[in-house]
């Protein structure tokens with residue numbers, strides 16, 4: 462499948478740099494992986510038991526009825542295509558194509574997988590893949606395992622998130638849990654039965670450990686709000702839960718892309734010279750100054766970590782900001798020293814705190830990368846080291862401000 466949208470300039474430059482073979486081999490591999498990620502739409506898996514409201518949720522997120530009422534197709538993928546068409550893969554491996562929108566009556570018998578292509582620009586950013594779980598435990602486990610191999614974000618649809626589902630989800634790697642949401646579907650019915658609030662409260666401890674957050678949603682109402690009239694019905698969009706879920710998911714997609722773009726930019730800064738690039742070290746260092754540490758932040762280790770970065774930035778500013786020549790080597794040394802101390806400090810964070818654990822791994826990676834920068838001793842390397850510290854600062858500030866998971 463080729464994509465037709467223009468690539469962002471950074472992505473284009475990364476691509477040409479890779480084609481021009483400008484990166485040393487250890488960076489080339491990293492760049493290739495990054496490019497691969499940036500060119501692909503973000504993969505959103507919509508998972509749940511039979512009838513849990515997955516198709517409706519995808520239609521809601523797309524603002525159109527991409528998936529008609531069909532049953533028993535284990536996997537349905539919604540992707541971008543210039544002309545609407547559907548592809549069906551049967552259990553014997555044959556593939557059948559049909560042009561036009563996806564119609565329930567088109568679905569051949571024994572379809573194990575459908576791919577629907579729509580000319581909808583939002584699908585250039587993200588794909589949706591509906592994955593239905595059957596009652597068979599072995600099948601469930603293998604489906605969930607399969608999802609972890611490609612999904613960037615998981616939306617787990619359920620009315621109750623029972624013990625079976627909890628057990629299945631528990632085995633998913635943390636880096637996926639960190640980007641995933643529990644979607645409590647049929648919120649309208651649950652509210653009418655008077656069980657919604659209690660259910661949300663009961664799930665709270667699990668959600669805070671295992672997901673980014675929970676969204677209750679009355680999907681049918683949200684679809685009505687989005688599509689029934691010429692204008693969005695704001696009140697219903699909000700009360701159905703559609704607005705919150707949609708903005709949470711979009712935010713997550715955006716975050717992922719920004720992080721990848723930042724890394725691509727850094728790689729380019731490092732190896733691709735540009736006449737118009739003005740290196741201004743003192744200004745970059747000033748950026749390292751952390752936003753004021755919020756009083757009453759929850760984790761004392763994270764607070765000390767922020768303070769360490771603050772001190773490091775202050776030192777660098779005091780020492781080098783007024784000098785005419787940037788002192789690349791000294792700045793590098795300072796950055797390496799700070800990253801190492803940070804990594805040491807973060808070992809004291811709570812091992813049950815997923816966010817802090819991630820942070821610790823990232824800091825160790827950064828410290829390692831800075832050692833490589835240090836070998837080069839030039840201005841570019843110093844800028845990159847400062848950029849890394851800046852990224853760490855953002856992450857730590859974010860973790861320090863986040864509600865504590867316990």
Ligand SMILES: Nc1nc2c(ncn2[C@@H]2O[C@H](COP(=O)(O)OP(=O)(O)OP(=O)(O)O)[C@@H](O)[C@H]2O)c(=O)[nH]1
Nearest residue numbers: 511512513514515516517532593647648679680681
């Ligand atoms: N009341 C109510 N009904 C819903 C909601 N979401 C989905 N439904 C209905 O529940 C039924 C199942 O929804 P689907 O979206 O087809 O569920 P699914 O998980 O895709 O089902 P399978 O693909 O067959 O496993 C449909 O009749 C939907 O209209 C909701 O939030 N509230």
Ligand SMILES: [Mg+2]
Nearest residue numbers: 515516531591
């Ligand atoms: Mg479905």
